[in-house]
Every structure is written in C-alpha cells, then in structure tokens.
Amino acid sequence: MGKGEPHGLRTAHCWDVAMFNFDSWSTKALVSHIGGLDRKIARLEAERVAAIGALDKARSNSGQESAVSQDLLSRETGISRRRAKEMTDMSRALGELPQIAEAFSFGEISLEVARQLVKFATPDRDGDLANQAKDWSEDHAASVARKERAISAREARKSHEERSVKWFYDEDRRHINFRAVLPAADGELLASAIARRAKKLYDKNSPTPYAARCADALMEMASAEPESKGAIGRAAVILVAEVGEISAAAGAIEVGDGFCSVDVARRLMCDSTMQLVLRDSEGQIAALGVNSRSVPEKLARVVRARDKTCQFPGCDKTRFTEIHHVIHVADGGKTVLRNLALICFAHHHLIHEGGWRLEGSIPGGLRFISPDGRVYEVGARAA
Ligand SMILES: [Zn+2]
Ligand SMILES: [Zn+2]
Incomplete structure (x- = not known):
C-alpha cells in the first residue's frame, strides 16, 4: 500500500514504513517486542474465534444451520469456508474449556496451540492443560495432540465391536426410531452416502426440510439393488492426515468430523471414493487428493x-x-x-x-x- 493512500480507518500514516523502522533496536528489545506482538496476535485471534462463535450462536438461535453462517463469513470476509467451520467448531469446544479459553484470550497460548488443544482436551483436564500449554511451541502441541488421539488397535477393534443398529416403535406405534452407532469412519461413509443421495433427490431450493430429504435418501438406498452404483461402500469420505501418518504403525486420522485408526484409513484408501488431504508437520495443506474412487x-x-x-x-x-x-x-x-x-x-x-x-x-x-x-x-x- 503506497503512502498517502486514504484507506478507511487505517490512516496513511499507519502504513508509512517509517512506523516499522527497527534499525536502532537491540536484539533483546526486538525479541521482547516480537514476543509481545505474538501475544497481541493471539488475543486478536481469540477475539475472532469468539466473534465467530457468537455469530454461530445467533444464527442457530434463529433456527439456521451453522453452514449458513460459514457461507456468510466466506462471502463477506477473507475467511475460507473450511477455516470458518474449523473456528466455529473451535469456539464451541472452547465453550466447554473455560480455562484454555481464558489463556487463549489473554494471549498466553497461540491460535495454533489452542487449535491442537481442542482436539483432545476434556473439561476435567481443562485447568491442567491450560497451564501446561502456556510453555508449548506449536510443534510440541501438534505432537501432543497426535499422541493423545492415537487409537490403539485394541480401541479400533472395540469401536468396531460396539457397532449396532437398533430400532423401536414410538408409543403411538406410528413411527419407528432408528439408532445406529458406528465407528467414525463407517459412520462417515454412511452419512456421506445419505447426504449425496439427498442432494440428488431434491432441488436445492426445495422447501422439504433437510432431515426429511435424508430420510427419503435412506429409503431409496434401502430399495436399491445392493450391487448397484452408489452402494454404501462407494460413498465419499474426506481423510485428513499428516504426511507419513498413513504409513505409520499407529495414530489417529481425521475422517470427516471424527477420527479413525491408521488401519481403518488404510482400508478406506484401498477402495472408496475419498479425498485425502495431506498436511505437513506445520498443519499446512501439502497435497489434495482428487475426490475420486481409488480403484477406477x-x-x-x-x-x-x-x-x-x-x-x-x-x-x-x-x-x-x-x-x-x-x-x-x-x-x-x-x-x-x-x-x-x-x-x-x-x-x-x-x-x-x-x-x-x-x-x-x-x-x-x-x-x-x-x-x-x-x-x-x-x-x-x-x-
Ligand atoms: Zn470374504
Ligand atoms: Zn485393503
């Protein structure tokens, strides 16, 4: 931005490079200044997460899905949809973690450290983690989160063994209620199969509520031939992993909004329609797999x-x-x-x-x- 350019609240003066002239600063002063800036930035990031949370709350109070406020954000601000969703989820998680939220809002832990913390922190560990995390680097936070989320083969087997689908009648016997409990990866496949069909069945502007469209999609799936295209196994899932995690012996891979073990992720990679998002150790997206079937x-x-x-x-x-x-x-x-x-x-x-x-x-x-x-x-x- 050039000198003398009027730019709303930022006066031209603020952007004068002379404002950022650190030539005469000592190393010590510079380091301490940078530390101070880090805390300021963390405070601002915290404020933004809180504001996004407030927007989400206001919208959901008026009966809108959170996707609507995320669309609004990505349209009106520079925040991508994915990031808007991540920050909405983060804000919700921080609602249950008051001490981590406080440390974040005081700039004592950075956005990146807070982002890692909400992946595994529980209310009973809130205070301890808020204290410990003040000394964590971003890399350390990421490696702690990885270890905390690691799913042992035994746990993976357990979540598979606990799978169940039950149904029972309402009191008036006019409706049947279904309750399905599935390991995250299987659940994501099923949910994505239902969502895809629901999207195909209805026009975007249809007044039919989303939940009702999904019910129709499920019914359509039930009446379809098992060998037909669009069988459940062919549904699309998004796997998010760090480079190397997929070939590691143990760990946890993000699948949709849940986690699965490396073994499950490898099975999905064998034969399903999926998008693999690879992140580097800093959490930046390193590669995006195409959303296509792994075996043509x-x-x-x-x-x-x-x-x-x-x-x-x-x-x-x-x-x-x-x-x-x-x-x-x-x-x-x-x-x-x-x-x-x-x-x-x-x-x-x-x-x-x-x-x-x-x-x-x-x-x-x-x-x-x-x-x-x-x-x-x-x-x-x-x-
Ligand atoms: Zn067999
Ligand atoms: Zn396989």
Missing part, C-alpha cells in the same frame, strides 16, 4: 470378472465386495491388476484391522498370513 470403475470390473468371489481362504462371497491392494498405496503399491484382489467387506475389515498380511499376486498365487503366523495359499491361476 473400469479396473474394478476387470478385478471382479477375474476373481469372481472374495479371495479370502474359504470365502465364496460375491456380493458386498471391495478391492484390496496387496501392497498398500502408502507403501508404494500400485493400482494395477496384479496388485489387486477382490475381498468381501467383512474380510477386508479382518485383513486391515485384524492383523492379517497378504503376499504375492493373483496370477502367481496369494498367501494369506494370519496374526499368529499361519499361512494359507490361494492357488495360482491364469490372470
């Missing part, structure tokens, strides 16, 4: 024609199948015919989350190795 439909058809049934020893399922990468993409495996095998949904779960290993290729013969080391060979055949 043409190739999937060839694999299905070749394998016919699930390749797991003794399994002859032909429906609800997925395609497994023998060598995973994260380990350098390619999406080519010889690296792919048809696996039913249940066995795909078992391989990734149950500790099985696969070696070889279909034309040369596949070896399935159980967690306790037993080897099952699936015979070689013409490709």
